[in-house]
Amino acid sequence: MNNPADTTPPRRAIDIVNASLKRRYARERRFRWLGATAVTLGMVFVVLLFADIILKGYTAFQQTYIQLPIELAAATIDPDGARDPATLARADYMKLIREALREQFPEVKDRRDRRLLNSMISVGAPDLLRERVMADPALIGTTQELWILADDDIDMLVKGYIDRNAPASDRRVGDQMIAWVDRLEAEGRVAKRFNTIFFTHGTSREPELAGIAGALMGSFYTLVLTFLLSFPIGVGAALYLEEFAPKNRWTDLIEVNVNNLAAVPSIVFGLLGLAVFIGFFGVPRSTPLVAALVMTLMTLPTIIIASRVALKSVPPSIREAALGVGASPLQTQFHHVLPLALPGILTGSIIGMARALGETAPLLMIGMIAFIVDIPKGFNDAATVLPVQIFLWADSPERGFVERTSAAILVLLAFLFVMNLAAVLLRRRFERRW
């Protein structure tokens, strides 16, 4: 205030700050809001993904059946009465089912209409009936109220996936068929029952006959072999690199290599499998064996890195004490360090296995996309795995496969969930803080 002529007070720092505070706080709120939005968006994606798949897939666990009074005529099934399995297996079960169906709709006389009527029944229904009769030959000669597998179009109609209001030309199911199904439904002859076929059969071109049993067994064999190969090799490699390896160029090279391999795109491993295992060593294509070899190379980096972290967390005092009482370096590792690091190693391995279970791309290269109906019985049988089965079904145009694909995804996710849960529980139960 030395100069009275200057009436405006000098701007103090606090004034500048105060003037900008409002703006700054607004910015703070905006930034915070942005972050919260990002988190929410991420969570929304999770929910959307799961909701979409569950909504698409839950209906696949039920399957439409039509109840028909089937006369298991001895004349058709077993004309000579010897109950010879070969004769029973050859009998024309389709005829029995069609006759029963015709009895339900006596007014259908026209040849074309009859064919339409027959198409309500799945082409796999006779096989199921045959299995049933062969398991219990006493049924022959009686008339049984049996639940017969419906065709996938009927299944879709009953589950409400076919828009009844759409013009008939846009529908897979004609007006007449709808009328028949409605009549059967009114009589209580149509029901949705638990879909056992989905869990007991291999894949098929017909959605109603397609199951995941073959793919599940393929995944099982692949995973078992992958674990048997990658666990000892991964743990051994980690043990060497962490505990024994001298610090030199060679071990540096291995270390850089392991880290890089963990980030190599999985499809490149498929190329390796195709060129080396199949092309060079002649391992048979599309078998769990070759899949497991490729998966082993893929999961090794994960297991090695996890095992090294677990080994590192074991305090040096354990090693020093063991060495101090006269154990050899190898005894120290195998008797003391490794058992203490094992929970961590197992957790890492389970996570690696979970990743191998969900992996698809490299398996496409080594022939796992072949259409294989039979359920594999060993490491050398042609097989497919669950994720590849999902990929194949997702490509199929039939509406019935959409729900089956989603259901197969749900099964896959359930397995992954169990594996990850096991890993988490293992860590909680056995993790030691030193």
Add this chain to the structure above:
Amino acid sequence: MYSWILMLVVLAAMAGAYQIGRQRAIASAGGPTRIKQLHSLPTYYGLYAALWAGLPALMLMGLWIGLQDQIVIGLVTSHLPTEMVAGLSEGRLGLLINDIRNLATGNIVSAEVTPEIQAAADQYNRLNLISQWAMWAVVLAAALAGLAYAWMRTQPRLRARNRVESAFTVILIIFSSIAILTTLGIVLSVLFESLLFFQKVSPLEFFFGANWSPQIALRADQVGASGSFGAIPLFTGTLMVSLISMLVAVPIGLLSAIYLSEYAHRKVRAIAKPTLEILAGIPTVVYGFFAALTVAPFIRDLGMSLGLDVASESALAAGLVMGIMIIPFVSSLSDDVINAVPQSLRDGSYALGATQSETIRRVVIPAALPGIVGGILLAVSRAIGETMIVVMAAGLAANLTANPLDSVTTVTVQIVTLLTGDQEFDSAKTLAAFALGLTLFLVTLTLNVIALSIVRKYREQYE
């Protein structure tokens, strides 16, 4: 099948050898009371015997199984009538051998069965049977010989523990070298096939050509394109899908990492972080299904209602879903680096009067930037190499376009398409897949090496 049994037999022999070696060591020392005489614990003599009984036998077995088929096929072909084999190209001969093999194993044969082929198939079966039995004999003899050697060597002065431990060390070294062998295998196999490809198609055309249509006439007289292998549309397609995915993943991933590590309440963090990480554990084929059946139709309908022309397999759908997949990748890597920024930096900024967001933007992010960039580079390499989402949701048409609503194809899609059809192994079409694989491998490798070194340097900075 018999090989599995033999393997079990050898393993059983190893267990037996372990017992025998142990007993022998105790006996040679003069009974259980005098085992102090032994150089090592009796267990090590057992292991020593087991290793001698098992390792040579197993190695021999592996070698045998690896070579058996080639030798048998060689013998069978050398016995085929010369007029049948003469003048056959390598591919034709392969077909013939395949027929013989199929006939021998009872599969369906493509050509008609002549007596010569029947004879060859019989011989194939006979030789295989002989080979099986010979393998059993040789492997079991090797196991016995190894056991006998260990038996003779076992005496109190044998340094069994040292022997066993050095054997184990060698095994561990071999195990850890498998990582190197894998890389070597990738490089060699991909490189070798790529070189074959570049003999047929010039690298100049491959890397700078703008036209990709790998359809090659299967027969010489067939009408069809000669195939052109200009990979530029694939590279731009890959870049576009990756770019879209990064536009989704980087902002969401980074912002949620910042929010969760700086702002969120502990309880919110405990729920939100694992939930986001679920996204990382979902198999890519599931994302592909989601992209192809839910997101792509949604985007197409949305575009149509806005009057836009959207391809049913748009780059946008694949990119969006891939972005969702990569969110947890970006967020957990950024979370790590943000948490590694020392608290003192934040405290200093607060002391100067900065608000929390100013601290984050002006202090924490710049300090964490190298680590974040490294993480993003890793995410980019992930996006470039991602296969299933684009195979299921992106198209096959190699369009050179900058419109994200158009259909594009990527390097990985083409690798899968080229290799899953029925093709001869050495046609330019299959070889092109390996050339693409080589490009993919080199690009992702470069990105990874750069990213990992940035991340490592960054970590050292604050340790």
